[in-house]
Amino acid sequence: MCGIIAVLNPTFTPSTIIDNFKKGQHRGPDHSTFEIINNSVWMGFHRLAINGLTPDSNQPFCIDGIYLVCNGEIYNYKELYQEYNIQPETKSDCEIIIHLYKQFGIHETMQIINASECAFVLYDSNTDCTYAVRDTYGVRPLYHAILGTMHIFASELKMINELNITTVQHHIPSTITMFHRGELKDVHYYTSLSSFYSMTDHIEDVYKGIHDKLYNCIKRRVIATERPIACLLSGGLDSSIVTAVVKRVRDELGVTEPLETYSIGLEGAEDLKYATIMANFLGTKHTNIIVTEDDFFNAIPETIYNLESYDTTSVRASVGNIMVCKEISKRSEAKVVFNGDGSDEVTGGYLYMKKCPDAIEFDKECRRLVQNIHLFDALRSDRGPSCNGLEARTPFLDPEFVDWYLMLPPEIRFTPHCEKLLLRKAFESYLPPCIANRTKEAFSDGVSSTKRSWYQIIQEKIPAIWDLDTVNMFNPPTTPEQRYYRMIFNQYYSNMENVVPYMWMPKYTTSTDCSARTLEHYNEKE
The missing domain is CATH 3.40.50.620 (HUPs)
Structure with missing residues (x-):
């Protein structure tokens, strides 16, 4: 497992957020990074290295102005690189998310990697749009905390529990939360089918x-x-x-x-x-x-x-x-x-x-x-x-x-x-x-x-x-x-x-x- 945090429209000092972010280090003992992308977006990542064990696979990733922190495993990432003729920059399975997003957008990306387990935040500086996403059944954790105009997405409560934020909830599985210029919108990218196969098989x-x-x-x-x-x-x-x-x-x-x-x-x-x-x-x-x-x-x-x-x-x-x-x-x-x-x-x-x-x-x-x-x-x-x-x-x-x-x-x-x-x-x-x-x-x-x-x-x-x-x-x-x-x-x-x-x-x-x-x-x- 890894640990992520993303802060949108921060109203705390960086040191306050970092002190809380450090409480999730057990999730990723191999490497930790906290980056101030700009005045509106901060990202942090605790890494447990499972694939792509070299430092170039450390997060946050940044490719063509698109930033990503992801706690996840994209199990078929090698096949996806071949299928869509994509040349990876690292050996991390999570990097594929940025490439798919560039080519297909966030909704179709989640359709493509639906069999994976992931909770991630992607920030596109080209459009100033941020996406927080959780896998279909919530195998990977993600919390959403709100204080005024500030939004925090984090892997665990202990990464935000001393910020005195009372509006905290589980990010709903199979949901994309889009944040753009102060407006928040939730979109479900996946709905389990309720119809049944006709029983013709032995x-x-x-x-x-x-x-x-x-x-x-x-x-x-x-x-x-x-x-x-x-x-x-x-x-x-x-x-x-x-x-x-x-x-x-x-x-x-x-x-x-x-x-x-x-x-x-x-x-x-x-x-x-x-x-x-x-x-x-x-x-x-x-x-x-x-x-x-x-x-x-x-x-x-x-x-x-x-x-x-x-x-x-x-x-x-x-x-x-x-x-x-x-x-x-x-x-x-x-x-x-x-x-x-x-x-x-x-x-x-x-x-x-x-x-x-x-x-x-x-x-x-x-x-x-x-x-x-x-x-x-x-x-x-x-x-x-x-x-x-x-x-x-x-x-x-x-x-x-x-x-x-x-x-x-x-x-x-x-x-x-x-x-x-x-x-x-x-x-x-x-x-x-x-x-x-x-x-x-x-x-x-x-x-x-x-x-x-x-x-x-x-x-x-x-x-x-x-x-x-x-x-x-x-x-x-x-x-x-x-x-x-x-x-x-x-x-x-x-x-x-x-x-x-x-x-x-x-x-x-x-x-x-x-x-x-x-x-x-x-x-x-x-």
């Missing part, structure tokens, strides 16, 4: 289509890196599929170094057991990181600072995610970390979705989850690696896979007797039976044993917080756990509560907690 052809789409999405992410790779392997279906495909692609490419895989959990955790089985099945160089209950609980304040959210399920899941990435950064040369995030939203894998009343409602819920994933799982997926100087690769959120899968008829995607059945069938030959048939276990639950869950541990250890003023509070906390998280969040990001527009909760249930282990039908999964 079901085996559907399995093959799912396999081929996801395989290609993973393969392009394996190829597009000059830095070593590792995989987060929980032993669940999604991370196991991604790891198995990464291993197979590396074998095809002739990579001889063993693939590193990592899992984390408390003693007796379900994930550790299944991750070990999967790692042995694939022959990876696997590391199980075993932590104590106190290790997990004491990491909550740092987790909330890095996550920049007080959402209950996001905090619970991010503790282990951040801790395992910290260990990778200490133990490994790997800088690119693959994960299985996004699958549950796309395929409807959450246990509560077994209780959807029908296939149409199931489809609506999947699309809602995908549309809002940047607020929850995509945020967690980014922060774990990025706060430890690593880059996440999230192939399940590639639009090529997401859109193809969601266009399958809902009646074949909705399989309440066995969640994610199509995905299981598509990749069952890649997995041992106990993994292919393992029922969904949320990461925030799987890091603990079934006898003593992470959810239960938190309830026992959480302090009683009664001095938190919740009168007129946005998203007021309703439990001691939520009060604790909110108190910590407010210590770091006061007046920024609206970045969590609502709390993630399962539907179709009477449960008042977000843990899948509290669902009425949890034990039906066996």
Whole structure:
């Protein structure tokens, strides 16, 4: 991951902005630059070098008066250079954005690179127009802060949290924000299709289509890196599929170094057991990181600072995610970390979705989850690696896979007797039976044993917080756990509560907690 900031019509001094900008350096530990382009546009960039490892690939880029800071990976940039007969000036994948913009304009550029992950700000000094853009599903983070006539775009809240700006929001995914002579305009460059394929294929052809789409999405992410790779392997279906495909692609490419895989959990955790089985099945160089209950609980304040959210399920899941990435950064040369995030939203894998009343409602819920994933799982997926100087690769959120899968008829995607059945069938030959048939276990639950869950541990250890003023509070906390998280969040990001527009909760249930282990039908999964 990298970190970017762009300030339009600045009203602060450069030193004030730079002091805040430096707080995002963990995202890009290899090189940092802050440039005053002119009186109206300032740009900063923290670089984690993944492609084009030489200094000429440092940002901001400037070509023919067009400036760019981009936190992203344009996976097919080499093919685009060939297709459009463009001669690059560097070996960076992000440079292609400027060339495409010059040739096609910003809207068509985003259509061309839609399968990539990026959040960027481009300033064209020739037209005095600035564009802030975020990828289709918000895999790469971007915040938009407004103070009077000043606009700031930044990768993280901590890069702006001491500027006393109260109007801060997530930049909406698949949106281009155009800024020209004081006028702001948002344009959506991409809308997911809501129509469905007619079901004329044999079901085996559907399995093959799912396999081929996801395989290609993973393969392009394996190829597009000059830095070593590792995989987060929980032993669940999604991370196991991604790891198995990464291993197979590396074998095809002739990579001889063993693939590193990592899992984390408390003693007796379900994930550790299944991750070990999967790692042995694939022959990876696997590391199980075993932590104590106190290790997990004491990491909550740092987790909330890095996550920049007080959402209950996001905090619970991010503790282990951040801790395992910290260990990778200490133990490994790997800088690119693959994960299985996004699958549950796309395929409807959450246990509560077994209780959807029908296939149409199931489809609506999947699309809602995908549309809002940047607020929850995509945020967690980014922060774990990025706060430890690593880059996440999230192939399940590639639009090529997401859109193809969601266009399958809902009646074949909705399989309440066995969640994610199509995905299981598509990749069952890649997995041992106990993994292919393992029922969904949320990461925030799987890091603990079934006898003593992470959810239960938190309830026992959480302090009683009664001095938190919740009168007129946005998203007021309703439990001691939520009060604790909110108190910590407010210590770091006061007046920024609206970045969590609502709390993630399962539907179709009477449960008042977000843990899948509290669902009425949890034990039906066996």
